[in-house]
Amino acid sequence: MNHKLSPHHRPAPSTLSRVRQRLLRPPSATPVDLHGRTVVVTGASEGSLGYETAAILAAWGAEVIVTRRSGAPELAASIAARSGGAVRGQDLDLGSAASVSAFVRWYAQQVGPRLDVLVNNAGIHLDLMADWKEPRLSADGFELQWRTNFLGPFQLTLGLLPALRAAASHTGDARVVNVASHLHTRGRNAHLFTPNAPYNSWVAYGTSKLAMLHMAFELTRRYGAEGLNGYALHPGAVFTNVASKGLDGHATLERVRGWLAPVEGFFLLTPEEGAQTSVHCATHPSLAGGRYFTACAQALASTEAEDAAVSTRLWEQTASWVAHLP
Template identity: 45%
Template sequence: MGATERVTTRFTAESTAAEVLADVDLSGHRSVVTGASSGIGVETARALAGAGSEVTLAVRDVEVGRRVAADITATTGNTALRVARLDLADLASIAAFVAGWSGPLHALVNNAGIMATPELRTPQGWELQFGTNHLGHFALADGLRPALAAAGGARVVAVSSAAHLRSAVEFDDIHFERRPYHPWAAYGQSKTANVLFAVEATRRWAADGISANALMPGAIMTNLQRHIDSGEAERVRARSGVPARAWKTVEQGAATSVLLAASPLLDGVGGRYFEDCAEAPLHTPGSVSGVAPYALDPAAAERLWDVSLHTLG
């Protein structure tokens, strides 16, 4: 596949995660899905398990995770489900998860996230959405890099959002220390960071056989919207420009995630942004889809990587 050729597949916005992996055998495959206790995280884990992967559910609430794991085993017959605690806003929790991992890791799905929160900060003083959605996942992926390298051909999946169109990474004031805080600007910035991570991880880790891609799962109502009241949720629906009939089920929302995590169709592909099971075109003004050029900018991706390393110390 040429470097500039846009990736398409036979799957569409209507495809489900199970359909994407229906003919894929993941025997011997090991995966981690963050935020796998609700929403598309559950269905991402279910589809991977259904294809035979050993799946670790990385979740904040282990009891909820265990219930989800039991449900996935009941629906797929796969008993190779593990549950481990992970709080992406807590560096000690991330370090403990990494320390508890052994052996190769074939797919890391950075699915967890928070959206449009009030102005909150991590214990280090970082803006919470950037700290959780980007820095937490950055630290996790970096810590698991040896396990990903050991797998040979491993993949990292960064679940981004069309909200990345709201904001580039504002390097001069990432953590809203001088500019007024806006929940959606903060969320958008963190989602742009997810795409830039995929661009730079693919470049830096190519020698280890690791590729990374980002995606927009689609318009789905899940627990991610828990910080939004019902009136705001309706305004979000209206502003999205997505007609009601086009809102996805969680099974459809997880389809692009599992495509990037485990489909042979994506072998050798990295540093790209996908929507509806295909690589997205560049965003055009007035559209609610596509990828912003600033989210694929290699200079910004390299700068963000260096800033992230420095921030994490």
């Protein structure tokens, strides 16, 4: 394991750090030998959960492919240097059906016929400081959070499904890990099929994350007997680049957040700590699929997410949309 990521080579924690550890009790995934396994992690930009997830998995021996909208090869070099592992990068825009299709083709041609783990980490949360009264739309006309947080990952998962099923057939264990949020509780199943009115950006975000739970649960129902399972998770309250991006255009609030950064850093999980539950779901041996996790442990999902009929309907409706893409 790379020394930068190994607790055995970190300096002894300060008193303040020990107090923080006792207050927060950050989760910690158990290391697993991942040599011979291939993992895709989306949305792995610097300062993100995806970056830390990829670095940990690479340090544990996996071959990791990381994505972001542009500059993925340079990002991969950074993660490889950090982890000492094998990391490749390929650009991917989850808001573009053409980009997702191109990535799926690239994977088949350049990586191989099998994929052990797909971590659907990439996502957006529009303006954390305001409830948008009108939806922002993607180029193809969808509410932007729905398009990026659910439709893109679903298309990607469906495109990589043959490789995931091939890995499950080969090893008996392949996984799709969906990074969701406790805010999935703000979504309602009715909103999955008819946009909520009046529009609220927080409800729209929650709805996109609720859909990610449905996708993970339905994946296990469909393919669990083959050894391919889906997992959904809440990473915890994490100090990441997502919050900073959510303050774009709020100059005063950005300055205030800068002043409060040390306080936030004390009370919020670091990206490396927040990545632990993603890593746990991606690697923990014999972990039951079709479940929701937080802090490296199974947690209760909303009753909306447990409606299997809705999961099936959403899967079939979205798969039909993917099938009719140009």
